[in-house]
Amino acid sequence: MFTGGSTFWCNVRSVLSWLLWPMYKWLLHKITGLCELQRLCYKLEEGRPCTLAVDRSLLSSKNVQLCCLSHKRNLTVDEAVTMVMKEKDINPEVHEKFRVKLGQCLVQIWGYSSLIQKVEYLRKTPYNSDDEDHEHLLLEIFCDPVH
Numbered sequence: 001m002f003t004g005g006s007t008f009w010c011n012v013r014s015v016l017s018w019l020l021w022p023m024y025k026w027l028l029h030k031i032t033g034l035c036e037l038q039r040l041c042y043k044l045e046e047g048r049p050c051t052l053a054v055d056r057s058l059l060s061s062k063n064v065q066l067c068c069l070s071h072k073r074n075l076t077v078d079e080a081v082t083m084v085m086k087e088k089d090i091n092p093e094v095h096e097k098f099r100v101k102l103g104q105c106l107v108q109i110w111g112y113s114s115l116i117q118k119v120e121y122l123r124k125t126p127y128n129s130d131d132e133d134h135e136h137l138l139l140e141i142f143c144d145p146v147h
Contacts, residue, residue: 040054
């Protein structure tokens with residue numbers, strides 16, 4: 001049985017989507033007058049769906065400042081939102097809802113990244129039975145597993 005055909009069509013589809021996606025985004029921008037981040041913030045409900053889509057959009061951005069925004073810690077949320085609005089040439093007076101929603105997404109993205117870093121740090125910390133803090137935390141886990 002010949003299975004090379006399905007791989008070929010998968011490769012063709014990948015190349016076509018890679019070539020056509022920027023044209024699709026450009027066309028949507030021209031029709032709606034909104035950038036991708038604005039369309040995501042206005043279309044998706046607050047919380048996880050919007051935050052994941054905004055994070056994906058920022059990470060895949062060709063603009064270096066926007067691409068690195070998910071991992072920057074030296075900016076406040078207001079500074080980051082202002083930077084995005086300047087880079088994307090978005091009028092802050094007209095798009096106040098976008099400013100608020102993007103700010104909420106950035107807080108969630110940065111909070112999640114910070115949590116992951118803390119968890120990784122704790123995961124790499126070896127247990128030390130001589131350390132009273134470690135013993136106390138261990139007893140807390142076993143004596144009261146619900147809290």
